[in-house]
Amino acid sequence: MDAVSTVPDMPQFDGRAQLCDSVLHASTELRGNMHFESWASRLRRQGAQLVWHSPADYDYFLLHQDNQHIPPANPVQGQAVQLLRDAFTLGASDIHLICHATHGNIALRRMGMLEPWRDMGGNELMTLMRAIYQSMTEAGSPSFDPLHRQEGRIVNRRFLPPTVHSARVHTEPLQSATGAGLLMTLRLLYDTVDACGHLQERLSALGYTAAQVQGLAVLAHRPGLTLVAGPTGSGKTTLLRHVFEALAEEMPDRAFLSIEDPPEYPMQRISQVLVDGSHVERGQAYAQAIAGALRADPDYLMVGEIRHAEAAAAALDAALTGHPVWTSIHAGSALGIFARLLSLLTAAHFADPLASLRDPAVLSGLIYQRLLPGLCSQCSLPLAQALQQHDYRQNPQLLAALGRLRKMGTALQGVRLRGQGCDHCQHTGRDRLLVAAEIVPMDAELLDMLAQRDIPCATARARQLGFIPTGEQALAMITAGQLDPLDAENCLGITAATGSQTVLDRQG
Numbered sequence: 001m002d003a004v005s006t007v008p009d010m011p012q013f014d015g016r017a018q019l020c021d022s023v024l025h026a027s028t029e030l031r032g033n034m035h036f037e038s039w040a041s042r043l044r045r046q047g048a049q050l051v052w053h054s055p056a057d058y059d060y061f062l063l064h065q066d067n068q069h070i071p072p073a074n075p076v077q078g079q080a081v082q083l084l085r086d087a088f089t090l091g092a093s094d095i096h097l098i099c100h101a102t103h104g105n106i107a108l109r110r111m112g113m114l115e116p117w118r119d120m121g122g123n124e125l126m127t128l129m130r131a132i133y134q135s136m137t138e139a140g141s142p143s144f145d146p147l148h149r150q151e152g153r154i155v156n157r158r159f160l161p162p163t164v165h166s167a168r169v170h171t172e173p174l175q176s177a178t179g180a181g182l183l184m185t186l187r188l189l190y191d192t193v194d195a196c197g198h199l200q201e202r203l204s205a206l207g208y209t210a211a212q213v214q215g216l217a218v219l220a221h222r223p224g225l226t227l228v229a230g231p232t233g234s235g236k237t238t239l240l241r242h243v244f245e246a247l248a249e250e251m252p253d254r255a256f257l258s259i260e261d262p263p264e265y266p267m268q269r270i271s272q273v274l275v276d277g278s279h280v281e282r283g284q285a286y287a288q289a290i291a292g293a294l295r296a297d298p299d300y301l302m303v304g305e306i307r308h309a310e311a312a313a314a315a316l317d318a319a320l321t322g323h324p325v326w327t328s329i330h331a332g333s334a335l336g337i338f339a340r341l342l343s344l345l346t347a348a349h350f351a352d353p354l355a356s357l358r359d360p361a362v363l364s365g366l367i368y369q370r371l372l373p374g375l376c377s378q379c380s381l382p383l384a385q386a387l388q389q390h391d392y393r394q395n396p397q398l399l400a401a402l403g404r405l406r407k408m409g410t411a412l413q414g415v416r417l418r419g420q421g422c423d424h425c426q427h428t429g430r431d432r433l434l435v436a437a438e439i440v441p442m443d444a445e446l447l448d449m450l451a452q453r454d455i456p457c458a459t460a461r462a463r464q465l466g467f468i469p470t471g472e473q474a475l476a477m478i479t480a481g482q483l484d485p486l487d488a489e490n491c492l493g494i495t496a497a498t499g500s501q502t503v504l505d506r507q508g
């Protein structure tokens with residue numbers, strides 16, 4: 001990239017204009033600036049194209065620039081930067097560095113599955129982790145302490161691969177027979193700029209089926225509280241972000257506010273409010289941020305996560321005043337979210353929470369989602385062909401899984417298994433993520449059944465409204481040859497993957 005400063009007579013314009021590959025990007029603040037206009041017209045005569053960005057979009061553009069190539073401070077830091085680059089090239093979402101005192105290894109999570117990648121000596125790995133924490137991570141405590149849990153974030157662009165916006169760093173002390181060890185996890189937060197456009201386009205690009213897209217679009221245009229659950233890495237933040245960015249684009253005359261701790265991704269056209277919790281407890285800090293945001297007159301509100309009772313109560317207050325509010329919550333199924341929300345509200349001493357929740361204009365929708373590794377379209381094998389090979393025929397885990405499928409009366413003709421890997425899938429045997437999403441638009445009847453804890457009736461009613469349990473969705477993916485039965489069982493657990501687990505089992 002050519003920075004403007006490399007053009008000889010180029011003024012700086014406070015960094016609000018940049019020339020990249022013959023395209024001149026400029027913030028609209030520079031409109032009417034005589035110096036800028038004359039300089040820009042000169043460049044345009046030389047063939048450059050001028051692209052105006054709103055000030056907020058220009059900030060976003062700046063964040064997406066390639067790194068400046070500044071050499072690392074020392075060889076260990078260089079090794080850490082290379083590790084991030086390698087993980088990025090291989091399409092990993094997480095890096096696990098595991099040190100067991102004398103020896104260690106690095107594993108990568110790709111397509112949702114953790115795979116061993118490289119072995120390393122214990123001392124060498126500990127040195128690498130120290131360098132990552134002390135010289136690259138922004139954290140509350142500047143010094144590395146392998147005996148205590150530590151958290152931070154790599155935000156400096158020069159350490160990060162091109163489309164990785166930041167990396168979340170977490171350490172966990174380990175104790176093993178060989179002595180004290182440490183687990184460090186790095187989560188790469190990608191800017192998935194490939195999903196853009198209107199809501200339906202974005203959701204389809206993220207892998208939602210046509211029916212799921214329709215269900216989510218209905219919820220996106222309703223007032224009230226919509227809650228998204230799913231384990232870490234199941235795409236909750238990505239869903240919230242794209243729903244809000246698409247709505248903000250669709251309705252430029254509305255105010256969109258998000259409250260996150262800390263904001264994970266820059267979002268276009270959304271005002272991102274920080275949770276200032278230096279002096280108060282987290283739940284209270286969230287509640288204060290939500291109450292403060294409401295005074296800022298938003299039309300739509302996004303709350304990163306409600307983990308604490310006070311935050312849940314504040315989010316419900318916002319929904320009660322007629323605001324569409326989207327947030328994520330910890331629960332094991334879509335219908336399980338209701339019980340979880342109720343217990344948080346009860347803990348917050350919310351006056352008669354059931355009465356408030358029984359209105360679909362207040363509690364609008366429940367979503368639970370999982371991401372599953374989709375079989376590589378180039379190297380997966382039809383079941384019959386795979387079973388002719390010794391490796392598959394002798395795999396007891398696979399035979400047990402197939403036995404469970406047969407016992408349920410599942411048709412196995414379309415089933416495919418993971419192949420040996422190819423260049424297309426970077427030798428993982430998987431080439432995309434599949435979304436299994438339980439989407440439940442609330443109505444008065446369903447809310448009454450949930451309030452009375454009548455789970456069988458609530459499940460039946462939810463099905464009429466479009467709810468399909470994740471286990472059933474996974475089973476359909478298996479029979480369609482998109483998902484390996486073993487991957488399904490490893491991700492969802494045996495009972496859920498084979499559809500035999502009821503919604504009741506996953507309550508709370």
Ligand SMILES: [Zn+2]
Pocket residue numbers: 376377378379380421422423424425426427428429430
């Ligand atoms: Zn492949």
